[in-house]
């Protein structure tokens with residue numbers, strides 16, 4: 001396939017062709033049976049759209065603001081680790097692709113280029129957060145679904161080798177011996193902090209004035225606790241199904257979290273976004289914007305910065321068409337009544 005990809009799935013095919021198996025497996029894989037990995041995508045397929053007719057859709061406006069920052073569409077780049085395994089220009093190319101689409105990129109602290117997130121060594125975390133703040137980052141996203149690394153069996157089989165991570169140069173050696181299995185797991189064992197608890201929000205507040213979001217909320221209980229802890233935003237996420245297998249498909253719990261938050265802080269969403277219709281469904285169920293993980297990495301692997309831009313543009317173009325065909329000229333026109341969930345479908349059959 002050397003023709004231009006026409007959708008995000010075709011970028012995945014291209015990425016598979018160009019990437020070494022070890023890296024493709026790392027990007028594409030999920031935890032254990034990969035049940036949640038499949039569900040994250042399939043749960044979207046069980047939601048249908050209820051389009052409205054005879055609405056003037058000659059002008060579609062997809063622009064929105066997230067924490068006060070205007071973006072061209074509610075589609076952002078999720079933090080994913082180690083982009084130099086996908087393309088030599090790494091996160092720099094991804095950031096340029098995101099900028100070309102006028103959107104926000106969340107940088108993983110496990111980036112192969114350079115900054116952020118939380119860490120066992122709080123002194124190192126503090127340095128990374130403060131470096132990020134100084135260099136112009138606008139928010140800190142604390143990933144709360146990784147007290148330990150999920151079991152990714154492809155990485156174990158491939159004896160996945162984790163590269164040196166530049167953010168930690170001079171702070172910490174990230175070189176680990178991976179002879180016994182996943183090098184990533186060995187690295188995570190050294191660095192991930194399994195004692196992290198709610199107190200960390202107050203600590204982060206004490207070291208930065210940036211807004212703080214928590215990423216990895218899947219229940220109304222934790223959504224309420226996060227709001228009480230004073231976070232500035234919540235990301236509904238199961239880490240792209242790479243952590244706890246049999247955690248729910250994220251789209252199936254979005255509404256529960258949105259209700260619990262009650263509009264007090266913005267709720268962002270990620271997991272399984274592959275089409276503009278998926279973005280539409282997440283917005284209808286209450287997300288302010290979505291984050292895209294793997295498709296961005298596939299775009300980067302296949303075509304560098306241009307590929308990242310194309311992936312984001314495709315999703316944006318598809319969202320625009322979906323809005324037009326559903327009678328929603330503006331984002332605020334997309335309501336809960338524009339989708340029908342599986343639960344509603346089953347209920348109507350009783």
Ligand SMILES: Cc1cc2nc3c(=O)[nH]c(=O)nc-3n(C[C@H](O)[C@H](O)[C@H](O)COP(=O)(O)O)c2cc1C
Nearest residue numbers: 027078079080081108143239240271272292293294
């Ligand atoms: C290769 C890869 C690396 C990731 N690295 C991180 C990370 O360093 N920090 C983090 O919070 N989430 C990480 N994630 C999770 C993503 O931020 C996001 O939650 C997930 O990819 C969304 O699902 P999607 O890939 O179906 O879009 C990673 C995901 C992938 C696929």
Ligand SMILES: CCCCC(=O)C(=O)O
Nearest residue numbers: 081110184187188239242
């Ligand atoms: C040790 C780096 C882990 C990155 C990550 O979060 C992932 O691969 O999902």
